[in-house]
Amino acid sequence: MEGKFLPICQEDMQERGIEQFDFVYIIGDAYVDHPSFGHAIISRLLEAHGYTVGIISQPDWKNYESIAIYGEPRLAFLISGGNMDSMVNHYTVSKRRREQDSFTPGGSMGKRPDYATVVYGNLVRQTYKKTPILIGGVEASLRRLAHYDYWSNKIKRSILLDSGADILMYGMGEHSILALAEALDSGLAVKDITFVPGTVYKTQKKEDIYDALFLPAFAQVKEDKRTYAESFYLQYCNTDPFSGKRLVETYPGNIYVVQNPPSKPLTQQEMDDIYGLPYMRTYHPSYEAQGGVAAITEVKFSLTSNRGCFGGCSFCALTFHQGRIIQSRSHESLLREAKLFTEDPQFKGYIHDVGGPTANFRFPACKKQLTHGVCTQKQCLFPKPCKNLDADHRDYLGLLRKLRALPRVKKVFIRSGIRFDYLLADSDHTFLHELCQYHVSGQLKVAPEHISDKVLEKMGKPKAEVYDRFVQEYEKTNQKLEKKQYLVPYLMSSHPGSTLQEAVELAEFLRDLGYMPQQVQDFYPTPSTISTCMYYTGLDPRTMQPVYVARNPHEKAMQRALIQYRDPKNHALVKEALEKTGRTDLIGFDRQCLITPRQIHAEKKGSKQSPKTSGRKNEKRKAIRNVHKKKHGR
Numbered sequence: 001m002e003g004k005f006l007p008i009c010q011e012d013m014q015e016r017g018i019e020q021f022d023f024v025y026i027i028g029d030a031y032v033d034h035p036s037f038g039h040a041i042i043s044r045l046l047e048a049h050g051y052t053v054g055i056i057s058q059p060d061w062k063n064y065e066s067i068a069i070y071g072e073p074r075l076a077f078l079i080s081g082g083n084m085d086s087m088v089n090h091y092t093v094s095k096r097r098r099e100q101d102s103f104t105p106g107g108s109m110g111k112r113p114d115y116a117t118v119v120y121g122n123l124v125r126q127t128y129k130k131t132p133i134l135i136g137g138v139e140a141s142l143r144r145l146a147h148y149d150y151w152s153n154k155i156k157r158s159i160l161l162d163s164g165a166d167i168l169m170y171g172m173g174e175h176s177i178l179a180l181a182e183a184l185d186s187g188l189a190v191k192d193i194t195f196v197p198g199t200v201y202k203t204q205k206k207e208d209i210y211d212a213l214f215l216p217a218f219a220q221v222k223e224d225k226r227t228y229a230e231s232f233y234l235q236y237c238n239t240d241p242f243s244g245k246r247l248v249e250t251y252p253g254n255i256y257v258v259q260n261p262p263s264k265p266l267t268q269q270e271m272d273d274i275y276g277l278p279y280m281r282t283y284h285p286s287y288e289a290q291g292g293v294a295a296i297t298e299v300k301f302s303l304t305s306n307r308g309c310f311g312g313c314s315f316c317a318l319t320f321h322q323g324r325i326i327q328s329r330s331h332e333s334l335l336r337e338a339k340l341f342t343e344d345p346q347f348k349g350y351i352h353d354v355g356g357p358t359a360n361f362r363f364p365a366c367k368k369q370l371t372h373g374v375c376t377q378k379q380c381l382f383p384k385p386c387k388n389l390d391a392d393h394r395d396y397l398g399l400l401r402k403l404r405a406l407p408r409v410k411k412v413f414i415r416s417g418i419r420f421d422y423l424l425a426d427s428d429h430t431f432l433h434e435l436c437q438y439h440v441s442g443q444l445k446v447a448p449e450h451i452s453d454k455v456l457e458k459m460g461k462p463k464a465e466v467y468d469r470f471v472q473e474y475e476k477t478n479q480k481l482e483k484k485q486y487l488v489p490y491l492m493s494s495h496p497g498s499t500l501q502e503a504v505e506l507a508e509f510l511r512d513l514g515y516m517p518q519q520v521q522d523f524y525p526t527p528s529t530i531s532t533c534m535y536y537t538g539l540d541p542r543t544m545q546p547v548y549v550a551r552n553p554h555e556k557a558m559q560r561a562l563i564q565y566r567d568p569k570n571h572a573l574v575k576e577a578l579e580k581t582g583r584t585d586l587i588g589f590d591r592q593c594l595i596t597p598r599q600i601h602a603e604k605k606g607s608k609q610s611p612k613t614s615g616r617k618n619e620k621r622k623a624i625r626n627v628h629k630k631k632h633g634r
Contacts, residue, residue, distance in 0.1 A: 004280075006047070008057065009069065010070065012054075023051060024054050025078040026077060029082040038080060061116075079133060079136075086139055114151075133166050135167075140169070141170040148532055155221060172322060179197075180196055268328060298353075307327045308356075309357040316357075335403070338351060353416050361419065385421065421470075433481075436474065444474070445488045450464075450498065452498070454502060460530070562574055
């Protein structure tokens with residue numbers, strides 16, 4: 001019903017005169033009716049096609065009555081763990097419980113269980129023995145087949161089996177949910193819905209599986225790491241909707257988990273229609289007394305202009321979830337949404353972001369992808385841009401110019417990330433010029449992630465020289481504009497391939513720049529990434545060559561401390577790391593040293609003079625070091 005939130009309780013159900021919902025949607029997040037939240041898109045899409053949906057947000061998983069408030073739905077229960085994997089949401093990389101949950105009213109922790117999709121699914125199945133259960137969302141999507149689970153440190157079965165669900169939807173889910181709704185509405189039994197792209201189902205009838213690639217059985221991948229790496233890479237090479245094969249994984253008891261090929265990309269019209277649905281664009285008002293839902297803050301006045309990513313970073317699960325083919329909205333659709341911002345009393349004139357997984361990707365990497373799919377074993381940007389890459393920012397520039405011209409819009413920011421190697425591949429530097437002139441407010445966040453080419457190769461990131469070239473172009477552009485704007489690089493410690501030697505190399509790079517990051521990201525082995533496969537197996541699944549992995553918590557602490565070597569609290573760890581790597585030449589009072597022999601002298605390292613470089617050209621570092629200045633960061 002336009003102008004209203006979807007029902008969240010029996011009173012809402014009765015007010016609308018609904019006797020039985022078509023779907024009951026159980027979600028691990030607070031109910032936020034905004035297109036940045038998967039549950040909002042799926043529920044509004046179903047509503048637009050004539051189905052009724054009742055929302056159950058963060059039910060009490062210890063009480064079966066919490067999922068039975070509406071009774072049995074006519075067609076199915078839908079279950080999503082939330083916008084994040086529930087384990088990532090709950091725990092830091094050191095497996096410590098987080099203090100706040102930005103997807104829960106008031107930031108409270110403990111409102112959803114660990115492995116939420118599995119817990120909710122079993123709760124429903126124990127209560128409603130035969131009602132169809134469809135699971136989806138990031139947690140289900142990235143755990144759809146056998147996967148390494150960092151928190152339990154073991155290989156887990158497909159979440160389809162552990163949750164007790166009938167069908168799993170992977171990817172973004174719009175095509176899949178409508179096809180499933182239509183099939184169920186036509187009277188088809190859920191066990192017979194085996195044909196929908198973008199879904200995973202289970203069967204004991206091997207003879208009914210056709211045109212499929214059989215992966216190693218679960219028992220094999222659970223026992224042998226090399227077999228797991230081989231199986232993972234077969235999955236990775238079959239994530240494209242045009243070339244991907246049907247995949248089958250065998251489990252004890254002659255159970256077959258079958259992954260159908262991915263759904264086709266959304267057309268621009270479909271994207272426009274989805275983002276044009278009548279969202280309330282905020283959290284449910286019942287949460288106001290608890291302090292609201294923090295997750296809305298950054299996205300409330302942000303525009304999602306695209307989906308998918310052909311960047312190919314090894315530590316990112318986008319290939320498995322959104323895919324590598326870019327899907328984008330029209331300028332008209334984005335301008336309509338931006339005009340809605342200007343009518344909101346809370347709008348202060350600032351559009352916080354215009355982008356997606358990567359802001360400056362607006363179209364597929366090359367023309368053939370929409371007919372033949374992406375290259376199976378080649379990347380678009382790594383190790384260097386493909387000769388067929390269409391590096392063109394003109395459409396994105398046109399969009400940004402139109403947004404800037406809207407009445408009441410003071411500034412349009414770009415915060416979702418610029419892929420700098422793609423930017424450099426564009427021979428026309430107009431985008432970089434306008435980025436610096438209009439869309440940066442003092443600092444631009446970028447993600448070189450590391451500086452060692454050995455580590456960057458494992459990350460699927462461009463060589464360090466590419467980042468250096470971008471820094472120089474960025475500085476040159478700002479000088480022409482007479483602007484003092486800096487870069488804030490995101491850096492990652494302990495990624496597979498990084499030994500203490502590479503961590504020291506990164507510390508020296510930061511020393512030469514005169515910059516110390518305030519925040520450092522430790523590598524986090526989340527489900528269904530190449531990097532996580534490396535972490536678990538010690539093998540690069542692309543080559544099956546051994547990869548060094550820092551698993552010991554103390555070594556990981558040393559790698560992290562090296563990035564923030566100026567912090568006096570890290571002195572002992574940095575000293576130990578330098579001694580272990582034979583780099584005691586970096587302990588002393590010379591400008592090239594990272595630390596002094598004793599911690600009491602650590603504060604003396606705040607000199608703003610350019611230090612000598614070790615193994616790098618000093619003049620090169622002098623030219624770019626000031627581009628990385630940051631308040632309180634030096």
